[in-house]
Amino acid sequence: MQRKTNQKAWFLVLPVFLLVGFSAIIPLMTVVNYSVQDSFGSGEFYWVGTEWFIEILNSERFHSALGRQLLFTSIILAIEIPLGILIALSMPKKGWGASICLVLMALPLLIPWNVVGTIWQIFAREDIGLLGHTLAAMGVEYNYTQSAFDAWVTVIVMDVWHWTSLVVLLCYAGLCSIPEAFYQAAKIDGATRWAVFRYIQFPKMNRVLLIAVLLRFMDSFMIYTEPFVVTGGGPGNATTFLSIDLVKMAIGQFDVGPAAAFSLIYFLIVLLVSWVFYTVMTARDGEAG
Amino acid sequence: MLSKIRITPTLYIIFLMVPLYWLLTMALKTNAEILGEFTLWPTNPTLANFKTILTDPSWYNGYINSTIYVALNTVISLTVALPAAYAFSRYRFVGDKHLFFWLLSNRMAPPAVFVLPFFQLYSSIGLFDTHIAVALAHCLFNVPLAVWILEGFMSGVPKEIDETAQIDGYSFGAFFVRIFMPLIGSGIGVAAFFCFMFSWVELLIARTLTSVHAKPIAAVMTRTVSASGLDWGVLAAAGVLTIVPGAIVIWFVRNHIAKGFALGRV
Numbered sequence: 189m190q191r192k193t194n195q196k197a198w199f200l201v202l203p204v205f206l207l208v209g210f211s212a213i214i215p216l217m218t219v220v221n222y223s224v225q226d227s228f229g230s231g232e233f234y235w236v237g238t239e240w241f242i243e244i245l246n247s248e249r250f251h252s253a254l255g256r257q258l259l260f261t262s263i264i265l266a267i268e269i270p271l272g273i274l275i276a277l278s279m280p281k282k283g284w285g286a287s288i289c290l291v292l293m294a295l296p297l298l299i300p301w302n303v304v305g306t307i308w309q310i311f312a313r314e315d316i317g318l319l320g321h322t323l324a325a326m327g328v329e330y331n332y333t334q335s336a337f338d339a340w341v342t343v344i345v346m347d348v349w350h351w352t353s354l355v356v357l358l359c360y361a362g363l364c365s366i367p368e369a370f371y372q373a374a375k376i377d378g379a380t381r382w383a384v385f386r387y388i389q390f391p392k393m394n395r396v397l398l399i400a401v402l403l404r405f406m407d408s409f410m411i412y413t414e415p416f417v418v419t420g421g422g423p424g425n426a427t428t429f430l431s432i433d434l435v436k437m438a439i440g441q442f443d444v445g446p447a448a449a450f451s452l453i454y455f456l457i458v459l460l461v462s463w464v465f466y467t468v469m470t471a472r473d474g475e476a477g
Numbered sequence: 478m479l480s481k482i483r484i485t486p487t488l489y490i491i492f493l494m495v496p497l498y499w500l501l502t503m504a505l506k507t508n509a510e511i512l513g514e515f516t517l518w519p520t521n522p523t524l525a526n527f528k529t530i531l532t533d534p535s536w537y538n539g540y541i542n543s544t545i546y547v548a549l550n551t552v553i554s555l556t557v558a559l560p561a562a563y564a565f566s567r568y569r570f571v572g573d574k575h576l577f578f579w580l581l582s583n584r585m586a587p588p589a590v591f592v593l594p595f596f597q598l599y600s601s602i603g604l605f606d607t608h609i610a611v612a613l614a615h616c617l618f619n620v621p622l623a624v625w626i627l628e629g630f631m632s633g634v635p636k637e638i639d640e641t642a643q644i645d646g647y648s649f650g651a652f653f654v655r656i657f658m659p660l661i662g663s664g665i666g667v668a669a670f671f672c673f674m675f676s677w678v679e680l681l682i683a684r685t686l687t688s689v690h691a692k693p694i695a696a697v698m699t700r701t702v703s704a705s706g707l708d709w710g711v712l713a714a715a716g717v718l719t720i721v722p723g724a725i726v727i728w729f730v731r732n733h734i735a736k737g738f739a740l741g742r743v
Binding site for chain 1 (some may be wrong): 483484485486489490492493494495496497499500503511512515517553556557558560561563564565566567568569570571573576578580581582583584585586587588589590591592593594595597598613614616617620621624674677678679680681685694695698699709712713716719720723724726727728731732734
């Protein structure tokens with residue numbers, strides 16, 4: 189849509205600017221402030237420059253948390269995106285079937301995150317959980333509080349359970365915007381199932397898929413509550429992702445300086461990746477018209 | 478052919494429903510039955526766990542607190558987001574693109590980054606442990622989201638309508654409230670739904686900013702796990718009750734929900 193130039197539009201944006209500024213800029217400045225200072229606890233601060241940043245960037249702890257985070261996010265994306273596409277392709281397009289699918293699939297998205305953790309805790313425990321009990325009865329050794337591998341499997345399956353529906357819903361919305369005539373034309377031309385997907389469905393889903401990948405990247409990179417409830421970051425540090433580590437550092441140990449430097453590095457990573465996505469997305473919009 | 482195609486979604490929905498079924502079963506069992514012999518369904522279904530929650534103030538106040546701050550947040554977010562979304566969808570102005578990305582960047586900020594500064598900010602202005610503090614803090618991610626969704630819906634309304642209304646002598650305010658808002662009614666509904674949802678599911682910030690008077694239900698639940706550790710039945714019942722509001726609202730927005738998740742731009 190062609191937009192008029194009108195500087196008075198700033199007045200309409202001003203409330204948002206002030207409100208979000210209040211809840212974003214002030215706290216962010218606090219973080220910046222802490223990240224360059226040290227204190228002896230009595231409210232006296234002195235300037236330490238980039239010391240905390242260097243310490244964090246060189247620390248084994250940050251590297252391993254970042255490594256785990258990257259591994260987790262890649263596994264999540266590798267499972268959820270293809271699975272979401274597959275489910276969306278085979279969903280009913282209209283009628284009561286579609287409504288039921290949509291409502292049931294959206295359900296996990298509306299559960300408070302710690303309740304998601306609780307659900308999986310109850311479900312996976314060996315003594316009271318359906319999953320844990322069944323696996324034990326089948327003779328599979330499974331204990332997510334002891335084995336790092338089992339903890340990872342549990343956290344990943346839980347995330348797939350929680351968030352795949354988001355990808356499904358987005359792809360479904362993209363698919364619904366394809367006019368019926370496209371499919372009829374493909375049928376007349378004798379296109380194979382793969383050709384229909386490759387040349388009709390996939391291009392239409394492109395845009396929503398980009399949003400899906402962006403949202404899943406952001407949210408899985410910030411994951412805190414669900415693994416915290418289920419594994420508490422353990423066994424050992426096996427499932428201590430970036431947010432869990434950060435909260436431990438800031439609230440648990442009250443290492444404000446390093447935690448602030450950690451926060452800024454963390455935020456910058458997310459921001460950088462998201463900016464790349466956003467640029468690609470808006471560039472596409474420009475091409476589309 | 479038809480039955481073959483539907484296998485994937487069916488399996489997926491079963492996968493989604495099994496843990497939920499288990500939660501519901503647990504909520505209907507007594508604690509003795511949960512810890513005793515393993516049963517696939519409650520042998521003596523009981524509503525005692527739900528009764529505990531609905532009669533104990535420390536439990537049900539959690540629901541009231543959550544509802545209050547979620548409602549406050551939704552109202553604040555929509556009030557400020559509506560004019561801003563209109564500006565973004567209709568006008569070009571200095572810094573509009575940067576402002577838009579800056580707004581989006583707040584949706585990307587890991588809540589863990591903001592926990593400590595939020596605590597200090599709201600403590601220092603005396604809002605710690607109030608509903609408004611949580612509502613304002615949640616604006617951090619809900620306002621950008623609402624602006625995005627509303628902007629998407631507003632851009633779908635032809636600009637000729639604005640111009641016609643102006644020629645007919647409507648003031649901007651009257652036009653916006655009487656003509657424009659009804660046109661994007663479903664968009665407002667979807668934006669409200671998403672504000673509700675993200676405020677309802679968030680725990681980390683809500684828990685940090687409250688201690689007693691505004692404690693959300695989700696935080697009450699974590700307290701119980703660590704304290705008694707074993708009352709699984711009540712915990713499961715509380716979990717079931719946190720799912721109910723979402724399940725009800727979802728029915729009303731089912732046809733628009735995908736568009737909302739795509740931030741209004743499918």
